[in-house]
Amino acid sequence: MTACAIEPTAETGDDDPTPHAPCAITADGTYAARLARDGDSWFPERWTLDGPEPYAVPLPSHQPEEPGTEVQPMADGRVLIRRLSQGRHAFSLLYPTGPGTGELPLGTVECPDGDTVLRLLPPAPGGQRAYAAAVGRRSTALWLVAGGAFGPEHLAEIPGRCSGGVWLDRTGRMLALDRETEGRTKTVVVDLERGGEVSPLLQITAGSDDRLLLAAPDSGLLLISSDAPSPGEPRLGWGVLGSTLPVRFPRSLRLTGRALTPFAVQPGQVLVPENCAVALRVDGPFGSWVGVWRPADRRLREFAAPRGWLAGSGLWTEDGVLRLPYATEAEPCGVARVAVPAARAEQRPDDTAEGVPDTGAEALEPEPPEPVAPRPVPLQQAPLARLVTK
Numbered sequence: 272m273t274a275c276a277i278e279p280t281a282e283t284g285d286d287d288p289t290p291h292a293p294c295a296i297t298a299d300g301t302y303a304a305r306l307a308r309d310g311d312s313w314f315p316e317r318w319t320l321d322g323p324e325p326y327a328v329p330l331p332s333h334q335p336e337e338p339g340t341e342v343q344p345m346a347d348g349r350v351l352i353r354r355l356s357q358g359r360h361a362f363s364l365l366y367p368t369g370p371g372t373g374e375l376p377l378g379t380v381e382c383p384d385g386d387t388v389l390r391l392l393p394p395a396p397g398g399q400r401a402y403a404a405a406v407g408r409r410s411t412a413l414w415l416v417a418g419g420a421f422g423p424e425h426l427a428e429i430p431g432r433c434s435g436g437v438w439l440d441r442t443g444r445m446l447a448l449d450r451e452t453e454g455r456t457k458t459v460v461v462d463l464e465r466g467g468e469v470s471p472l473l474q475i476t477a478g479s480d481d482r483l484l485l486a487a488p489d490s491g492l493l494l495i496s497s498d499a500p501s502p503g504e505p506r507l508g509w510g511v512l513g514s515t516l517p518v519r520f521p522r523s524l525r526l527t528g529r530a531l532t533p534f535a536v537q538p539g540q541v542l543v544p545e546n547c548a549v550a551l552r553v554d555g556p557f558g559s560w561v562g563v564w565r566p567a568d569r570r571l572r573e574f575a576a577p578r579g580w581l582a583g584s585g586l587w588t589e590d591g592v593l594r595l596p597y598a599t600e601a602e603p604c605g606v607a608r609v610a611v612p613a614a615r616a617e618q619r620p621d622d623t624a625e626g627v628p629d630t631g632a633e634a635l636e637p638e639p640p641e642p643v644a645p646r647p648v649p650l651q652q653a654p655l656a657r658l659v660t661k
Contacts, residue, residue, distance in 0.1 A: 292534060292581065292582070292583035292584045293305055293306075293581045293582065293583070293584060294318070294581045294584045294596060295342065295343045295344060295391075295393070295394055296320070296344070296394065296584065296585075296586055296596075297344050297345070297346055297394050297398045298394055298395065298396045298397070298398060298438070298441075299346070299398065300320055300321065300586045300588075300594070301319070301320060301321045301344075301346065301398075302317060302318065302319060302320060302321075302344035302345070302346075302348060302398075303317070303318040303320055303344055303584070303596060304316065304317050304318070304342040304343055304344040304350045304351075305318070305342065305581065306336060306338070306340055306341075306342055307327075307329070307598070311335075312331075312335040313335050313336040313337070313338055313340070314329055314330065314331035314332070314335065314336060315329075315330040315331075315336065315340075315342045315350050315352055315365055316328070316329050316330065317330060317344060317348065317350050317365075317367075318344075318596065318604055319348075320594070320596075320606065325596070325604050325605065325606045326604055327603060327604035328367050330350055330365045330366075330367065330372045331372060332365075332372055332374065336352075336354070337354070337355070339355065340352060340353065340354055340355075341353040341390065341391045343391050343394055343401055344394065344398070345364070345398050345399070345401065345417065346397060346398025346399055347398075347399075348366065349364040349365060349366045349375075350364070350365045350366070351363075351364055351365075351377075351391070351401050351416070351417050352364075352365055353389075353391055353403070353416070355389075358381060358382055358383055358385075359379045359380070359381050359382075360379060360380045360381075360382065360389050360403075361376070361378075361379045362376075362377040362378060362379070362380070362416045362417065362422075362423060363375060363376045363377055364377065364417065377416065377417055377422050377423065378422030378423045379423070380403070380405065380414055380416065380423050382405055384407055384408070386407065386408050387405050387406065387407045387408075388405070388406045389403055389404070389405040389406075389414075390403060390404060390406070391403050391416075392404055392436040392446070393436050393437070393438065395438060395443040396438055396440070396441045396442060396443045396488075397441075397442070397443050399418050400415060400417060400418030400419075400443060401415075401416050401417035401418060402414065402415055402416065402426075402446070403416045403423075404433055404436065404448070406432050406433060406434070407432070408432075409430070409431075409432075410428050410429060410430050410431065410432075411428070411429045411431065411432060411433035411448070411450070412425060412427070412428055412429075413425075413426045413427045413428075413429060413446075413461065413467055414426060426463065426466075426467050427461065427466065427467020427469075428467075429448070429450065429459075429461065429467065429469055430450075430452065431450040431451055431452040432450070432451045432452075433448040433449065433450050433451075434448070434449045434451070434456075434482075435447070435448055435449040435458075435482055435483060435484070436448060437483050437484070437485060437486045438486070438488070439460065439486050439488060439512070440488050441488050443463070444462065444463050444464050445460055445461070445462060445463075446460070446461045446463060447459070447460050447461075447472055447483045447486065448460075448461060449481075449482040449483065450469075455477075455478065455479070455480060456480040456481065456482060457471065457472075457473060457474045457480075457481050458471075458472045458473035458474075458481060458482060458483040459471055459472055460472045473493075473495065475497050475499040475518060476499050478502075479497050479498050479499035479502070480496075480497065480498050480505070481495065481496070481497040481499065482495065482496040482497070482505075483495060484496055484507075484532075484533050485533045485534075485535075485536050485549070486512070486536070487536045487537070487538065487540070487544065487547050488538075489538055489539050489540060489541050490511070490539075490540045490541055490542070490543065490544035490547055491511045491512040491513055491514065491544055492509065492511060492536060492540075492544035492545075492547045492549075492566070493509060493510045493511065493512055494507065494508075494509055494533045494536065494549060495507070495508045495509060495510060495518060496508070497518070497520075499518075500520045506520045506524070506525060507520070507521075507524040507525070507531055507533070508520040508521075508524075509521075509566055511544050519566070521564075521566075523564065523568075523569060523570050523571045524551075524564060524571065526553075526571070528555060528556065529553055529554065529555045530553070530554040530555075531551045531552070531553055531562060531571075532551060532552040532554070532583060533549050533550065533551045533552075534550055534551065534552055534583045534584065534585060535549070535550040535585045535586050535587050535593070536548070536549050536550075536587065537549070537587040537588075537589070537591060538587060538588075538589050539589035540589075544566065545565065545566040545567040546565060546566075546567055546613070547565065547566070548563055548564075548565050548587060548591055548593070548611055549563070549564050549565065550562070550563055550585055550587065550593050551563070551564060551571070552582055552583045553573060559576060559580070559582045559583075560573060560574065560575055560576045561573070561574045561575075561576050561580075561585075561593075561595065561609070562574070563593065563609075563611050572611065574609055576595065576597075577595055577597040577605070577607035578597065578599055579597040579598045579599035579602075579605070580595055580596070580597045580607075581595075581596045581597060581598065584596050591610065591611055591613065592608050592609070592610050592611075593608070593609040593610075593611060594606050594607070594608055594609075595607045595608075595609065
């Protein structure tokens with residue numbers, strides 16, 4: 272089968288403002304999965320990434336899949352699939368069986384309310400479990416859809432409409448979600464080992480929309496979107512979980528006419544979060560390409576994306592090599608490697624950034640006169656701070 276489609280696989284009917292990547296990658300970078308296309312027929316495809324060369328295995332069923340079907344790789348090489356039919360979301364695990372595809376049904380989740388949108392959350396650390404969020408009009412249901420003992424299990428009901436989804440640790444316990452309540456969005460943490468207990472994580476000002484986009488569990492580096500420094504205009508910023516440093520909003524991440532979406536952060540870098548490399552999808556009037564930025568650098572490095580890049584997909588190695596999956600008719604399964612120079616030691620992190628200090632009265636912009644905002648929820652008081660290596 273020829274697989275060269277790069278369209279996003281996830282629905283766009285939820286409240287998540289972040290573009291959906293057309294393929295999902297396990298947390299350890301071993302496998303990827305996507306919905307590929309052969310002519311007019313869609314089918315799941317698993318990529319193996321940890322060998323000398325990447326290779327793809329098609330996993331077609333007895334009939335083509337719908338374009339909105341979601342797939343997610345598991346650590347054992349099977350692929351989780353979510354299909355929607357008459358208000359029921361059916362989950363199965365797919366695996367290759369010689370020339371065919373084996374399928375293990377896991378059960379269904381019913382969303383009788385037509386306004387409810389169910390979506391898979393990003394691959395969990397460990398790759399043994401998979402989760403989904405059903406976003407309703409007033410609350411969000413969190414489901415364990417793979418890895419449980421008896422099929423899909425309802426874990427928690429969270430007040431408010433939740434989007435995003437970022438894992439904050441390597442055990443799959445702490446999940447950050449961006450929750451909208453009373454017209455404002457703030458990031459909260461859901462503790463999966465304490466019955467879905469919810470705690471605040473990020474609130475820069477009472478009137479700002481604050482979202483968590485990425486996290487590096489090893490270093491505690493957080494990538495944040497907030498309109499606190501420019502009301503009504505989301506800005507990219509960074510902070511460190513467990514740190515007393517303020518959230519910073521670098522000018523190098525504020526580009527006119529281009530949208531920046533971080534999609535991968537370099538692992539490792541314990542004790543030096545400012546040296547973590549961050550990969551960003553750059554969308555402009557002429558397409559998409561790749562940006563690389565570090566807190567310790569003063570500029571965004573921009574690179575041409577490989578032809579057929581599955582835009583917004585990729586992963587870092589600990590030694591600073593960015594791996595970008597791509598698919599073309601000539602090469603239906605490829606991974607481009609981009610070696611990025613290390614941060615320059617003489618630079619201070621964010622010496623051209625605008626900060627939001629952790630004080631009672633926040634100076635968000637020098638002009639007009641300084642606004643006064645309530646004390647934010649500081650990152651050093653976040654519930655996961657005790658679990659992050661400093």
